[in-house]
Amino acid sequence: MNDLPEPENGDKITVNEENEVERFTFSHLSKQALQFFNLEKGFLNTLKLLVINPGKHIRDYLSIDRDRLVNPFKFYLVVGSIYVFLFQYLFPEEHLENRVDSEVEQEVFLFILHYYHFFLLLAVFFIAIFSYLLFRKESGYNFIENLSLNLYVTGILFVIAIITSPLDGNFQPYGTIIISILSFSYFIYAYISFFRGNYTKTIAKTVLSILFGVGAFLFLIIFSGFVVGFLQAASQA
Secondary structure (H helix, E strand, C coil): CCCCCCCCCCCCCCCCCCCCCCCCCHHHHHHHHHHHCCCCCHHHHHHHHHHHCHHHHHHHHHHCCCCCCCCHHHHHHHHHHHHHHHHHHHCCHHHHHCCCCCHHHHHHHHHHHHCHHHHHHHHHHHHHHHHHHHHHHHHCCCHHHHHHHHHHHHHHHHHHHHHCHHHHHHCCCHHHHHHHHHHHHHHHHHHHHHHCCCHHHHHHHHHHHHHHHHHHHHHHHHHHHHHHHHHHHHHHC
């Protein structure tokens, strides 16, 4: 790659039709940002493919065509950020603080709320561990491939939550029930289409992956709460 010659002292660079470029505007900036995250075309296409046939397209992404879908971490990051923003907008801290009583519980709750995105990713990480352990013999997929699957699936669950958020806010408790059914159904559908095993076994292992993963995640949260409480009690003693 040839470097452009640097002008000598006193020389001026003349702008002509050959070297002139368009002015850098907000349109250019936003377009480059979209291209950086592969959102200009790839993001919407990824959404469509993950809804139509998630298993096939995730398998193809992992094995033969990395351009088919947006990178799973980018996909999760973008959709998850929108979801977290919407969650914190609909349920501000002041409203949620009223649901907990003790000062220690509020400290733990606010800590989780401030790092909500991280804790969601941690839950996905635990689910991926158990999906890897339960499906590794039949599928042969490694942990990172299982993590990619779960990042894509969770991204779509975020989309479902975003689209159905009016139900969650205005039709309680039925809104939450409907959203939970839709999310769980997609989770099962994605796992069945990805692993392509016996339906009954796949559903059972999917449920176990979710239960064990969420259980391990909750255990970590509860344990962290005890640690925070203990440290606060020790500092005040």
